[in-house]
Amino acid sequence: MNYPKAWIDYLIYFHTDQDFFECHEVLEEHWKNEGMKGNLWPGLIQIAVALYHQRRGNMNGAKRMITSGIQKLQSEKAALHSLGLEPDNLIEMLENRKKEIVQQKKFKPVSLPLIPSLKKTCLLEAEKTGKAWESKLVLDETIIHKHRLRDRTPVIEEREKQKLQKNRIL
Numbered sequence: 001m002n003y004p005k006a007w008i009d010y011l012i013y014f015h016t017d018q019d020f021f022e023c024h025e026v027l028e029e030h031w032k033n034e035g036m037k038g039n040l041w042p043g044l045i046q047i048a049v050a051l052y053h054q055r056r057g058n059m060n061g062a063k064r065m066i067t068s069g070i071q072k073l074q075s076e077k078a079a080l081h082s083l084g085l086e087p088d089n090l091i092e093m094l095e096n097r098k099k100e101i102v103q104q105k106k107f108k109p110v111s112l113p114l115i116p117s118l119k120k121t122c123l124l125e126a127e128k129t130g131k132a133w134e135s136k137l138v139l140d141e142t143i144i145h146k147h148r149l150r151d152r153t154p155v156i157e158e159r160e161k162q163k164l165q166k167n168r169i170l
Helices: 005-015 020-034 040-056 059-074 077-082 087-102 116-129 153-169
Strands: none
Touching: 005 020, 005 040, 005 116, 020 040, 040 059, 040 087, 059 077, 059 087, 077 087
16 A cells, blocks of 8 residues: 555654654645545544643643544544554544543553554654654653744744734735
8 A cells, every 4th residue: 555655754753753743744734735625634633733732731732632633533434444544443542542631641652553564664664764663652852842842933924924914904
């Protein structure tokens, strides 16, 4: 099976250094660039964001995101299967994680239920990058708090530009 590069990148970030922020970034870019419809990509993005929030201790954000992600992915079981996931196992795993979030349990690493051929593809790709698959709990602050550490200058500049244009119209 030939999977989108963004999907493989998501899985590598997810299972090696648990960089859920980058999971969000690569899939969001893919989803927007491809102009895809449906709940598949947004649901997978929300799962990564939920785990990002949980690890940072933002349980309210984690609960909102995982609840929405589960809801979206439940309607996409055929698409999940075509992406090399085991849909029923995935939903069960996510429901269990949601319970942990509701109970305010600390983050612990999680693996997505991949079909063997996809896992093999990912293991080979991870090996190329020198990353260990399913590593132990990552405590790297630059990954845990990535949203605070990134350069937001282009986003801020674009907001200012939009604000100026809006004020000219009014």
